[in-house]
Amino acid sequence: MMKNSTQLSGSSGALAIANPSLAPMLPSIGRDLAASPFPNPVYPFFPPNQSSPRSPTRRWRPQREQASSAEVANYAAEVRSLRQQLAEKEHLAAIGTLAASIVHEIRNPLTTVGMWLDYCQSQNLPEPAQQRLALAVEDGDRLQRLLDQILLYAKPQTLHRQAVDLNQLVAESLATLQHSPVALNRRVEFWPSRTPVMTTADPDKLKQVLINLVTNACEAVSEGDRVHISVSSRWGDRSCLQVHNGGRPIEPEQLAKLTEPFFTTKATGTGLGLEIVQQIINAHAGSLKIESAATAGTTVTVTLPSQR
Numbered sequence: 001m002m003k004n005s006t007q008l009s010g011s012s013g014a015l016a017i018a019n020p021s022l023a024p025m026l027p028s029i030g031r032d033l034a035a036s037p038f039p040n041p042v043y044p045f046f047p048p049n050q051s052s053p054r055s056p057t058r059r060w061r062p063q064r065e066q067a068s069s070a071e072v073a074n075y076a077a078e079v080r081s082l083r084q085q086l087a088e089k090e091h092l093a094a095i096g097t098l099a100a101s102i103v104h105e106i107r108n109p110l111t112t113v114g115m116w117l118d119y120c121q122s123q124n125l126p127e128p129a130q131q132r133l134a135l136a137v138e139d140g141d142r143l144q145r146l147l148d149q150i151l152l153y154a155k156p157q158t159l160h161r162q163a164v165d166l167n168q169l170v171a172e173s174l175a176t177l178q179h180s181p182v183a184l185n186r187r188v189e190f191w192p193s194r195t196p197v198m199t200t201a202d203p204d205k206l207k208q209v210l211i212n213l214v215t216n217a218c219e220a221v222s223e224g225d226r227v228h229i230s231v232s233s234r235w236g237d238r239s240c241l242q243v244h245n246g247g248r249p250i251e252p253e254q255l256a257k258l259t260e261p262f263f264t265t266k267a268t269g270t271g272l273g274l275e276i277v278q279q280i281i282n283a284h285a286g287s288l289k290i291e292s293a294a295t296a297g298t299t300v301t302v303t304l305p306s307q308r
Contacts, residue, residue: 157283198307220247246297
């Protein structure tokens with residue numbers, strides 16, 4: 001023990017000997033404190049240790065300073081979550097760099113092929129050649145769409161947030177949706193909310209989500225069938241966008257895989273559309289739910305935080 005330190009002794013934990021510098025700090029007790037044992041036990045930080053008389057200097061920590069096991073577990077879970085998010089961002093960044101390089105290398109020769117196909121279409125070719133040419137053009141367009149979606153999938157979502165009324169956003173997009181090629185001979189209907197449904201979001205990204213969901217719904221129904229878009233508020237703090245179609249239900253085993261990269265049930269699908277939708281919604285701290293049944297059809301629900 002240091003020369004000028006205060007010594008504690010005895011199983012009671014009472015102050016026994018103090019150096020002279022302590023006396024001025026306790027004038028009400030007097031200077032004889034340095035020379036004689038303290039008459040009554042004082043336990044500011046050193047309570048009596050009944051289980052271990054030989055350890056009178058064991059430090060006592062107030063209850064408010066003691067971290068509970070639940071707090072430690074929550075902190076550890078937060079640390080793991082942050083590490084996982086960081087790893088995912090680094091992984092996506094690496095994928096994005098690789099994807100951009102691959103897409104660039106494919107697009108250059110694809111552009112040359114496309115130019116040659118355009119030239120061939122301007123020529124007076126026999127019918128068999130025109131049929132093969134049409135297939136080549138269709139496959140070229142499909143490959144171009146796949147390259148575009150790979151870049152969207154690999155690129156981190158950057159949002160330009162602003163106040164958005166979902167009623168207004170759908171209304172502005174409705175004409176474009178109704179006249180898109182996939183919606184021809186389908187009835188795309190909008191059921192707005194009676195009151196504004198506000199959220200803070202990137203309107204261009206939400207339009208991308210809406211177009212993707214309506215396109216999928218139109219492809220799932222036959223000519224003359226309806227696709228419903230609805231907007232509502234839920235639980236006071238959630239804004240919801242729903243797209244419903246009454247087409248053929250999705251099988252349960254397929255339903256669980258719809259947002260997996262490159263999984264598709266379409267002959268010409270890329271399998272990235274719903275995965276990109278999921279990324280956009282996650283970036284907005286929202287959720288995506290897909291429900292499908294033979295009697296009710298398929299409903300896709302996008303839930304976003306309401307604007308406060």
